[in-house]
Amino acid sequence: MRSVFLLCTALAVAAPVFAQQPAVPVPGQTAQGDVAVTIYNNDRALIEDKRQLDLPNGRSRQEFRDVSANIEPATVTLNGRGVGVVEQNFDFDLLSPEALMKNAVGQEVTLVRVNPASGQETRERARVLAANGGVVMQIGDRIEVLRDDGLPARVIFDGVPASLRARPTLSVTVDSSGGGRRPVTLTYLTTGLAWAADYVALFDEANGRMDVQGWITLTNNSGTPYTNASTLLVAGSVGQAPNRYGGGYYPPPPPPPPPPGGLIRAGTQTSGRERLGDFYLYPLPERTTIADKQTKQVSFLDVKSAPAARAYEFRNGWLSTSNEPLSADTVLRFSSSRDQGLGDALPAGTVRVYQRDARGNPQFVGEHHINHTPMGSDIGLATGQAFDVKVRPVVEERTRISSSRWKTRMRYTLTNAGPKPIVVDLIQSGLWGDTRIDVESMKSERLSADDTRWKVPVPANGEATVTATFDSRY
């Protein structure tokens, strides 16, 4: 390992300090000024860039480098003392060899022929007549096709046309009253910046507690770094007019719909976080540089020993028989309330749950997505299926009692191979319509027209049975 250390040092020391030429802008330095970035959840961000501009009196054209490559040019505004905007342009005529040659039609270029045998150079001035398919030139009194003989020939252009740029460039023509240096604020919307929350929950099952860390994860795919930016994250999606071309940025495909779980009861408490309109705000504590293609995480929540419990849930979709016993979902239940929970509103994101193994190392035991969750909510996250808890629903009997009514006798066998007694929430779905329960072995609770639920205690290393007869139209 030591040799690697030394190698790193050698590389760092060997990197020479490179002399800069004043003719072209220094690439290592950003043209951005005091940057403030506000990022929303739906792949949108508001950039506010306060730059110091040296403006002459009257009209002038100002180019803004280092704006987002995914800028929405129509949303640009420019504000400054005594600065009026005449017009804004977003130029995307890119400098390329072909564009150079097409722009040189009718003009003279220098042609340098290189003798392949001797290396001798011959210089000539040539006028470009056309650049269609091939380049036709006039040299003196003869017409020639460029490199028709296949021999090396350099074409040297006298300059770069003003309209061609290395990168798409925003330029604004301003009318300034009085010359001089002054702060000017450039504001625009861009795509390519997004954020979500990531939670790490370490669940201590024996004590019914969990430690939760919340991280803000922001990603920059906008093609531009934001240097030393003051960053604010808004937990919400601002309304966005549909954009037929998707803004030139293709987000990853949407994730598949999440399994059941999530919010059980929405909370009504107000978090101590900053708020604006309907949204919670999460300012990053320090200015930071958001590099291009970077994923950045900053901690925003750290809760120790919040109450949490394991629960089991099994949902039978229809009055049907399963081919084999099916695993119940294992659900982590907790609250975001002030007194009995995490004590904060939770921005949308992924909750990853860990538990310690026999040696005390945290191991991953499943994850689940949550939406923006108000403080005071009850949350149940289905993190996986229980290896040891299974339910087998079986249709015992189905009889027709009239032309439009059926009776279905169901038996549910719940087994627990674990060492502790548990309670399984057994939910029978698909009761839509006027399905009634005639007889049942234990009392059920009708959750909705569609669902009914039994809370079934299952002993350790044992089983429990629930039977019910349904009276249904089909």
Add this chain to the structure above:
Amino acid sequence: MAKPLSQRPSTAATEVKRALPLIAWVALSAQAEPQAIVTSPAPVRVSVTVYRDTDRGLEPLNLQWLGGYALVSEVRHVRLPAGTSDLRFQGVTSGIVPQSAIVTGLGLAVLEKNRDARLLSPGSLLDASLGERLTLRRTSKETGKTVVQDAIVRATGDGVVIQTASGIEALRCTGLSETVTVPSVPVGLSAKPTLSVKVRSPEPVETDVTLSYITNNFDWQANYVAEQSADGQRISLFAWLTLANGDATVLANAQTQAVAGKLNRQRVWVNPGEAKPILITCWPQGTTSDIAGEVSPVTMLASEDIVVTGSRLAAPPPPPPPPPAAAAERGGYDAEEERLGEVRLYRVPINVTVASRSQKQLALLERPSVKVERILTLRTYGGTFDVPLQRVLVTHNRSSEGLGLPLPAGKLALFGMKNGRRILLGEGSIDDYTLNEKVEFKVGEAPGVRAKQTVDNGEGDTSFKLVVTNDMASAQTVEIELPLEARATGKKLVKRDGWMLWRVIVPANGTAELTYRLG
């Protein structure tokens, strides 16, 4: 984009630098405070826990597209100077899910975690040098003479435009051998996506930190090898834990675990890093010798996104499970099983190296003598058919049957011995089975035992006639499941798990018959 401006920000820092040779100082920009870059090249200890792709069901492992994942936990020894530093972790897997990374051991010093996916590539090298003064080198193919001069890159988006002392030129449109060389690698470009944490500490720190993260492109399954006893009443059961690592990173000498069970997982998109080639395009290059001359650039490199494909994995098919060695030779290295929340954790008792792009097999469990019942099964919903029956080995997962341990999902190969020779009798697969469950190993069809059903449409009354034939010299137990409404004539059917069961012992070289009605 930042450039190294100074190697020596202060005298205090110089002292630290002497003590810690791996720290390079850079100033990120005029506004940002100076920060040290500390590189952690490799972990001291690695632990890996592999999770199955639960959507794969019972499909075999596809080494080119592994849908499972792993939790990698690395202990790294780091030395950090006082102040703000950027601690970079090298040698993490390429399938890392950066959102899942957890760094413990640094306490409150961690300001932020970053993962940079701007990769060093010819295209990004040139892009980052836009506007910089570089060196243009032209070499004569005939004389070998080189001409070196200064040049500034003016555009790289669609072909490369350079500015030399003579004027504006296009790179590699001349027919000459020419290239630009760059004095140094721009800051922020790296060979692989880099995970780093920004740390601020009032004093120098030397400590062990633990980096844990979830990484894609791993998978595992159990491979059961069962050997049937001569009388067919018992099997010896041995299982391999088959691990697969589709990542380019080797996890050397790792504490290895596997988790059995079905966990919920959100699919996340991870930027695999952007690697661009240099795009060379020129002006129209047609000549008088072209026939229907349109644009044909000299060199045309298509710009392409880096797509993670498995093509470089060279497609070795997964090898069949090797037959188990004798128990004594294995030396009792079976994996230790423990309960982890609601799933099961299997711990490999010795540290092993999980090589990149490879599959590895370790002993998972062993039961030398498991009592099984060999039956033949069929499930029918009615209609006319003539089909062979399914051979199933049935047992209960309890110690009285010689089993009694959780069985993770996987493939099963059943062997028998004939004249001292091992013969494959069938292959099948099982799902996860916990303790005390009825276990069924479905191993294939038995071509000699067939069931034929015919329909007799009598006067307003449909009846079915089912005949089972046995060409074997021994009696066979047959279980046929009929719909709940089935009512047999002259025989008693038993209701079992939502089906009407006809259980019959078909005599050697004999037949059995059943007539039933529905409803």
